[in-house]
Amino acid sequence: MRVLVTSSRNTFALDLIRKLGSVGHTVFASDTYDGAVGNHSRFLAGHLATPSPRFETDAFIAAVSDYVEKHSIDLIIPTFEEVFYLAARVADLPSSVRLFAGDFADLARLHDKASFQRLAQDAGVPIPETVVVTSPDELRAAIDSFPRFFARAAFSRGGVGLLTNTGPLAGKIPVEECVPTPEQPWLVQPFVDGPMVCTYSAVVDGKVLAHTTYKAAEQWAHSTAIAFIAVDSTDTLRYTQQLVDALDPGFSGQISFDFVDHGSEAAPDYKIIECNPRPTNGVILLEAGDVSKAIEGKLDEPVVAIAGTERQITLAVLADAFTEPLSHLSKTLHDLLHVRDVGAGWWDGAAMLWSPATIVHGAKISHGDRKEILAALGDDIVWNGEPIEGMSDADASALEAVHAGRA
Numbered sequence: 001m002r003v004l005v006t007s008s009r010n011t012f013a014l015d016l017i018r019k020l021g022s023v024g025h026t027v028f029a030s031d032t033y034d035g036a037v038g039n040h041s042r043f044l045a046g047h048l049a050t051p052s053p054r055f056e057t058d059a060f061i062a063a064v065s066d067y068v069e070k071h072s073i074d075l076i077i078p079t080f081e082e083v084f085y086l087a088a089r090v091a092d093l094p095s096s097v098r099l100f101a102g103d104f105a106d107l108a109r110l111h112d113k114a115s116f117q118r119l120a121q122d123a124g125v126p127i128p129e130t131v132v133v134t135s136p137d138e139l140r141a142a143i144d145s146f147p148r149f150f151a152r153a154a155f156s157r158g159g160v161g162l163l164t165n166t167g168p169l170a171g172k173i174p175v176e177e178c179v180p181t182p183e184q185p186w187l188v189q190p191f192v193d194g195p196m197v198c199t200y201s202a203v204v205d206g207k208v209l210a211h212t213t214y215k216a217a218e219q220w221a222h223s224t225a226i227a228f229i230a231v232d233s234t235d236t237l238r239y240t241q242q243l244v245d246a247l248d249p250g251f252s253g254q255i256s257f258d259f260v261d262h263g264s265e266a267a268p269d270y271k272i273i274e275c276n277p278r279p280t281n282g283v284i285l286l287e288a289g290d291v292s293k294a295i296e297g298k299l300d301e302p303v304v305a306i307a308g309t310e311r312q313i314t315l316a317v318l319a320d321a322f323t324e325p326l327s328h329l330s331k332t333l334h335d336l337l338h339v340r341d342v343g344a345g346w347w348d349g350a351a352m353l354w355s356p357a358t359i360v361h362g363a364k365i366s367h368g369d370r371k372e373i374l375a376a377l378g379d380d381i382v383w384n385g386e387p388i389e390g391m392s393d394a395d396a397s398a399l400e401a402v403h404a405g406r407a
Contacts, residue, residue: 008038
């Protein structure tokens with residue numbers, strides 16, 4: 001199979017490239033800048049720098065289409081929010097290529113955190129009490145109603161832009177900087193005690209074929225995970241299948257969820273928080289052959305990551321050590337010595353040497369906008385619920401229905 005992995009700047013995109021390339025697929029990569037880490041893997045047959053899907057949608061679709069035709073690509077695997085632009089313009093891609101992603105209407109329903117809460121409720125998956133607010137006054141009234149609260153925009157990602165009065169991120173963002181609108185609402189929920197538990201799944205024809213449940217053993221600035229440990233998947237696999245069944249029994253693509261576990265290690269009690277209709281770092285915890293077979297739909301039963309499997313992004317763990325108090329040093333040293341790096345065994349170290357180029361890319365995007373680099377890193381490939389240039393009338397109507405159906 002000839003595969004194009006898009007948004008190759010992500011560590012999990014690089015992991016997908018390595019895994020698919022190592023089992024015999026011919027893999028290509030693309031991103032909006034040449035220095036993306038995945039563009040420099042030894043497992044690639046070639047790579048492409050494209051225009052921004054967010055800011056130059058027509059040019060992005062044209063560049064991808066030309067590359068697909070030139071290299072006879074069979075499958076496009078999106079790894080970030082370019083998935084929405086590709087799904088909305090799938091009719092403009094060559095008919096010979098398949099997009100490993102759900103329909104635009106399904107993806108929009110998953111990505112809009114407000115409509116996703118309604119979907120989870122319909123699927124019988126536990127959710128926290130949720131208030132959707134569309135103005136600053138409504139936001140203040142909602143957070144005043146919870147002694148401990150947690151709020152974020154309906155379109156947000158990566159643990160960035162969280163408003164809360166509890167935990168390590170309390171007060172990091174002033175409420176004055178949060179401006180919900182009817183077009184860009186916010187969700188407010190009571191703060192749920194317990195660790196965050198994340199999942200990754202590959203789904204084909206409505207059936208979950210590969211699944212990981214993991215906790216973030218380390219986080220960068222208390223948001224983005226940089227070290228991961230697999231945990232038991234019994235409950236989350238069941239919930240994921242319920243959500244897929246409620247969404248679309250024919251769904252194919254990659255899907256990831258965030259839960260909070262307010263039970264115990266022996267008896268977890270999950271409440272679902274949000275969905276990323278794309279891969280996350282959970283794919284790193286799965287074996288190459290299992291990932292390949294799942295994406296190809298060649299499994300009769302789902303494979304799951306073995307509980308206890310650990311991986312880390314060593315460079316990020318080391319860098320984060322300089323931002324933590326000395327009391328955290330012993331854990332950092334333990335992880336550096338005992339936890340396997342995501343690149344271990346691939347003999348592909350040159351790819352991660354391009355990591356500084358990703359930081360520089362984010363710094364360029366954030367310059368003048370007062371955005372944190374972490375938030376800016378994906379700014380040219382994100383989608384925040386607005387109509388997409390060239391989308392079909394049917395998808396435009398579906399998007400309106402998603403907004404109208406918010407919880």
